[in-house]
Amino acid sequence: MTEALDILLTASFWVAAIRIASPLIFATMGELICERAGVLNLGIEGIMTVGAFAGWFTVYSGGDLWAGVAVAATAGAMFGLLHAILTVPLGLSQHVVGIGITLLATSLTAFTYRLLLPEVTSPPKIEPFQPLPIPGLSQIPVVGEALFSQTPLTYLAFLTVALVAWVLYRTPLGLAVRAAGENPSAVEAQGISVSGIRIGAVMVGSALMAVGGAFLTMSAFNSFFFEMINGRGWICIALVVFGSWRPGKALLGAILFAAFDAYQVRLQQITGALVPYQVFLMLPYLLSILALILVARRATYPRALMIPYQKGER
C-alpha cells in the first residue's frame, strides 16, 4: 500500500502528469473558446488527429519544429472554418456537423498518410521537442521539476491558459465572445457581428485543438499512427464541462485527470497481472463520465450554446 502512495511523492510521476496534461490543456482551451462563443465543436477528435499528422509530417519532411506547430494550427483552423460556416451562418445541427467534421478530418488524414507514405510498415520517427529546463526553477524539488523541466510546447500550453483567461475576462474581445455565447442579441446591439465572433472563436479554438494533437506527435510519441488521439478529444469536452467553462478550473481539471492517468500506469506495474490491464485503460473514460455526473447539477452551460443566431430575430 505504501508503495502505491510513494508514487505520488516522486518527481518523475508529476513530470509525467504535466506532460500527459499538455495536449489536453491545448484542446480543452480550444473547446472552451468555441463553447464560450456558443458553438459546441464535436470536430475536436478529428481536428486533433489532423494536427497530430500535420505537425509530424512537416517535421518529417524536413521542416522546423515550430513550423510544424504552425502548420498544425493552420490545418486545424481550416477545419474550424468549415465547421463554423456550416453551423454559424447556415445554423446546421452542431451535433451532426461536429461528428461529420471528425469523420472527415480523420479519414482525410488516413487517406493522406497512405498517399504520402504508401510503403512504410512501422511509423517513422521524428526528432521531437527536447525538454528545456528553466535554470533555477527546475531545481526546486518535485514541483519545480514537474513544472519547469518540460518541453517548450508544455510551457506554451500554460501560457495559452493565461492568455485565454486574460482575453476572455479582461478585454472587449473576450466580453464579445462570452456575450455571443450568453446573449447574442446584445452583441448585435453593440454593432458587433455575432457570426464574425463565433466563426473567429471556432477557428482559433480549432487551431488550439490541432496544436494539442501535434503535441502528441512532436513532444510525446515522436511518430504518427492511426487512432492515436484515442478519445482524448471527447475527454476534453468533458473537461470543459468539469471546469465550468472557466480556463483556470479547466486547467486544474486537466492536470488532475492527467495525474490520475499517470498514476494508473504506475499502479498497473505494481498490481502486475492481478487486474486486467484493460480495467486501467478504461478508467480515464469512466472518470470523465463520473466527472460529468458530479458537476451535472451545478453545470451552467453558456445560455446560447448550440442555439444558432439569425440577425434581427427576436
Place this chain on the structure above:
Amino acid sequence: MRLEPKPAPSIAVALLYPAGAVVVTLALTALLVLAAGASPLSVFGLVARGAAGSQFAILETLTRATPLIFTGLAVAVAFRARLWNIGAEAQLYAGAVITVVLGTGALPWPSWLLLPAIAISAMIAGALLLLFPAVLKTRLGVDEVVTTLLLNFVVLLFVSMLLEGLLKDPMGLGWPQSRKVIEAAQLPRIITGKRLHYGFALAIASAVIVWVIMKKTALGYEMRAVGHNPEASRFAGIPVNRVLMKTAILSGGLAALAGFSEVAGLKGNLTLDLSPGFGYSGIVVAMLAMLNPLGVVAAAIFVAGIFVGADAMSRTAGVPSYIADVMVALSLLTMVVAILLMRFRVRWR
C-alpha cells in the same frame, strides 16, 4: 445572410437535393483522386464495378449493408427524438458479446428457439447500454453525446478484456478471439455457398417495423413531437422523459442486432475488429436517409457499396481505400447542407 423557410417541394424535386449532394461529394472526391495521380472517371468506374458489377459484388455489398441498416435505424430512431446516440458502436458490441455468451453452447436449444432468444437478449443488452446515458440526460442533464462517445471506448476495452479472459477461445492459438457459436445459433445463408445471410432479411424486416412504429403508432408520433420541440411536447402533455427512455430502448436494441447479425450470420465468432466503425457509419446512413427508416435501407446499401467498391478499386488502381471513408464523411456534410437548402431559401441580405 438570412434563411427564409420555403414550402415543401414535391417528391420529385425533393429527390433532386440528395442527388445534388451526391454529385458534389463525387466532385470533391475526384479532386482527391487526381491528387493521388489517378483518373477520377476510371476510379469511380472501378468503385461502381466493385460494388455492383457482378453477382459476387452485389451480394458482398448487401452483406456489408446489413449491419449498416441496423446501426442506421438505431441512429435514425434516436435522432428523430433528438436523443444523440453516438454509441451505436458500443451497443453493437454489446449485442455481439451476448450472442457469443449464449450461442457457444450455454443454451442447448434448437435453432428456432435459440436464435430469437439470443436476438432478444442482445437487444436488451444494447438497450440497457443506451438507457444509462439516456437516464443521465433526463435526470441530471448530462449531455448524452459525450457519454455515449466515451462508452464506446469503455465497451471496446471491456470486449478486449473478455476476449483475453472469460470468452477467450482456448483453441485460438493465443489470438484474442471467442469460440465459434454452435450451429443452432447460426443464421442460415440466403443462397448456399454465398456470404449473404438471413441477417439481411431481418434488417429489412426491422426497417419496415420501425417505419410502421414511426408513422403509424402513438409512440412514433410522440418521438417526432419530442424531437421537434420538447418544450411544446411537455406542454401538450407528452411524457417527454418516458418517450426518450422508449427511444433509447428501441435505438440501443436495433444497434445490438447489428452485432448479433454479424456474429450469428457472418463471422461466427467475436473479434476486436468485428465492426470497422459500423456505429459511426450508421450516423451517415441515417442522415443520408433523412432519418426515414425505409430510406435507411437504400442509404445503407449506397454506403456499403462505396466501402466494398473502394476495397476492390484500391487493389487495382492504387488509390488508398480510405477514399471510401472520406466519401462517406463528405456525403454526410453535403447531405445536411442539401436538406437545409431544400427547406430554406438563402438570402444574401
